[in-house]
Every structure is written in structure tokens, then in C-alpha cells.
Amino acid sequence: MNDSSHKIEQIIEQVEQVIVGKRRVIELSLTALFAGGHVLIEDVPGVGKTMLVRALAKSLDTTFQRIQFTPDLLPSDVTGVSVFNPDSRKFEFRPGPIMGNIILADEINRTAPRTQAALLEGMAENSVTVDGTTYPLAEPFFVMATQNPIEYEGTYALPEAQLDRFLFKIMMGYPTKAEEIELLSGERSSVVLSSVQTVIHSDELVELKKMSQKVVLSDELKSYIVELSQATRQHQAITLGASPRATIALMKAAKSFAFVSGRNFVTPDDIKYLAPFVFGHRLILTANALYNGIKPEHVIHDILSDLAVPIEKGALNE
Structure with a gap:
């Protein structure tokens, strides 16, 4: 195991101290982080979404900011605001919580669309504009947003x-x-967030x-990858x-996932495994499909089953 693989395994082990049985989710989160992407976690309350993000931030020694999205949250509560200083007689920018490394956007679908857009603009541009001035965001910049299923009351899809x-x-x-019994037995009750140790620092993370x-x-x-993308357009x-x-996103994710898995080459299985996570939320189904x-x-999964897996010319061991 090389040094980078060892550090990645240490990060996973630290987060697993406080999150029971979620190695797959931790690996996908690291994959998105290394690929320069962001993650949306959709699930019911109480399954550990917030704790996952907090533990990940601590293991990476990065600044952590939590934004609790509520119906009355304003865009300026996310990006920051310019405040007049009577002493200097100038407006001074007071940064909002988006100016951090790892951002937890908690229950993002509980706030109005214009406030959602304030966060998502920063995700797209890696900068925010307030009163005509553009401010670059921190590096690394990683958003993990959580949302409850849209069937719950008071949500904005x-x-x-x-x-x-x-x-x-x-x-x-x-x-x-078995995992829930472990939670009830108290074996994890003494393991708190403070027990999570820092594995790498932000400059090492940028290098990874x-x-x-x-x-x-x-x-x-x-x-x-291209054939897979085109097949979704013709289905x-x-x-x-x-x-x-989305095609580019799958390519970056495949490289990052191979790296997290300790390899320096991508396999067809990497692409097949990641495709539902990358493409699933980007596809719009027909009314008939939704009805059924x-x-x-x-x-x-149907497309992956029908699409022939390529036979590569020799092993990739570079």
C-alpha cells in the first residue's frame, strides 16, 4: 500500500469510528472531494448524515461550516454581506458560512429557491459575488448537502x-x-466526534x-463512458x-474512485458502479415511466446490462 492509499484508509477508519456501517458512503464522499465535485445526500432524518460530514471535516483538518437551511434563510445569510463601518466610512465585507473548506448544507430543500441558488452559484463558479464584488472561495471547497425526501411537508424540490x-x-x-444492535449495546456510545483524529492537512488534500x-x-x-451517456439520450x-x-463528471469520478481504491488505473467496473450515482439525479423520465x-x-442498470463492456488492449500498470 503506497502512502496516499494508507492516508485514505486512515481517513475512512477515523470516520468509521462515529459512523457505523457506512464505508460505501464514506468512499463516495472522498471520491467526490478528490474529483472536485459535491455530494447531495437524500435520506430520512436520524441516519447520520450530519455526523458523517462533521467527522470527515475533522479527519481532514479543514474548516467546517454548517448552514442550517430554513424557510426564512436569506441569500446573504449564505454568501455574506457588506456592512458600513462608520469609522472608516467604507463598506466592509463580512463573509458568510460559504467561505469555508467543507460546507454542510443541512436540509437544503427546506429553504426557498433563491437561497438555494446562492449556495449553488458558489458550487458552480467557486466564487460568490456580493454588491458587485467577486470573492473567491477557499481551496479545497466541498459541499455536502442533505435533504429529506420531498414527500415530507415544507420542502422545495x-x-x-x-x-x-x-x-x-x-x-x-x-x-x-447487527449494526443497529451495536448502536443499542453501547459499544459506540463512548466514541464521540472529539475522538476523530486529523489524518491530513488542507495542503496535503489539495495535492491528493x-x-x-x-x-x-x-x-x-x-x-x-460516451456510449453510456448517449444511450441515456436515446432510451x-x-x-x-x-x-x-455529466459525461465529464463520470470520467472525473471514475479516476477519483480508482485512486480512493488504491489503483492508478480505471476499470469498467468503476464506471458501472458510479454511473447510477452520477447520472441518476440528472435524468428526467417520461410521464409514462414515472406512472409505472x-x-x-x-x-x-438496464443500459449497463445492454451495453458491451470494452476489451482493453493490455493491462494498465503505468
Whole structure:
């Protein structure tokens, strides 16, 4: 195991101290972070969404900011505001919570669309504009947003254009019976957030991000990704398929996931595993498909089953 793989494994182990049975979600979160993307976690309350983000931020020694989205939250509460200083007789910018490294956007679908857009603008541009002045965001900058299912009262569904700003949409899921018994038995009761140790610092994290995008992706697999994207645009159950931006997102995610997995090359299985998380929230199904209870993940799995996996020319061991 090389040094970077060892550090990634240490990060996962630190977060697993406080999050039971969620290794898959932790790996996907790190994958998005290294790929320069953001994550939307949709699930019911009480499954550990907030604790996951806090533990991840602490293991990385990055600044952590939490934004609790409520119906009365204003865009300036996210981006910051210019305040007049009577001594200097000038307006001074007071940064909002978006000016951090790891941002927890808690229950993002409980606030009005214009406040949602204030956060998502920063995600898209890596900067925010307040009173005509543009302020760059911190590096690294990583948003993990949580939302409850839209069936719950008092929520505002994110528009498709805003959903497209998230690299992954994932679900935490309930713990298994054994994991929940472990929670009840008290074996984790003494493990609190303060026990999470810092593994790497922010400058090391930036370097790992650069390394992850040097992972080898063969021409055959690039073609496979494009064919997968095009298949979503031609499927009879889909009104709007994956965009070129989604194609690029899957490529970056595949490289990052291979890196998190300790490899310097991407495999077809990486792409097949990540496709539902990258494409699922970007597809718009037909009314007939929705009526029949079909979900984007079902369509993606059908496409993956029908699409021939490329045979690469030799092993990639560079």
C-alpha cells in the first residue's frame, strides 16, 4: 500500500469510528472531494448524515461550516454581506458560512429557491459575488448537502439545473440489524466526534486531488463512458438524458474512485458502479415511466446490462 492509499484508509477508519456501517458512503464522499465535485445526500432524518460530514471535516483538518437551511434563510445569510463601518466610512465585507473548506448544507430543500441558488452559484463558479464584488472561495471547497425526501411537508424540490451541480446523489440507508444492535449495546456510545483524529492537512488534500486526476483512463473506457451517456439520450423511458457535463463528471469520478481504491488505473467496473450515482439525479423520465414506478437507477442498470463492456488492449500498470 503506497502512502496516499494508507492516508485514505486512515481517513475512512477515523470516520468509521462515529459512523457505523457506512464505508460505501464514506468512499463516495472522498471520491467526490478528490474529483472536485459535491455530494447531495437524500435520506430520512436520524441516519447520520450530519455526523458523517462533521467527522470527515475533522479527519481532514479543514474548516467546517454548517448552514442550517430554513424557510426564512436569506441569500446573504449564505454568501455574506457588506456592512458600513462608520469609522472608516467604507463598506466592509463580512463573509458568510460559504467561505469555508467543507460546507454542510443541512436540509437544503427546506429553504426557498433563491437561497438555494446562492449556495449553488458558489458550487458552480467557486466564487460568490456580493454588491458587485467577486470573492473567491477557499481551496479545497466541498459541499455536502442533505435533504429529506420531498414527500415530507415544507420542502422545495431542487430544480434539475441545480441538481446538475452535484457530482453524486446518494442515500445513507438504514443500518443493518447487527449494526443497529451495536448502536443499542453501547459499544459506540463512548466514541464521540472529539475522538476523530486529523489524518491530513488542507495542503496535503489539495495535492491528493491533483494526484487523483492523473489516474490512467484508457481510450476504450473513454469511449465506453460516451456510449453510456448517449444511450441515456436515446432510451425510450428518458425525456432528458445525460449532458456532456455529466459525461465529464463520470470520467472525473471514475479516476477519483480508482485512486480512493488504491489503483492508478480505471476499470469498467468503476464506471458501472458510479454511473447510477452520477447520472441518476440528472435524468428526467417520461410521464409514462414515472406512472409505472420506474426510477432513473432502473434505467441506468438496464443500459449497463445492454451495453458491451470494452476489451482493453493490455493491462494498465503505468
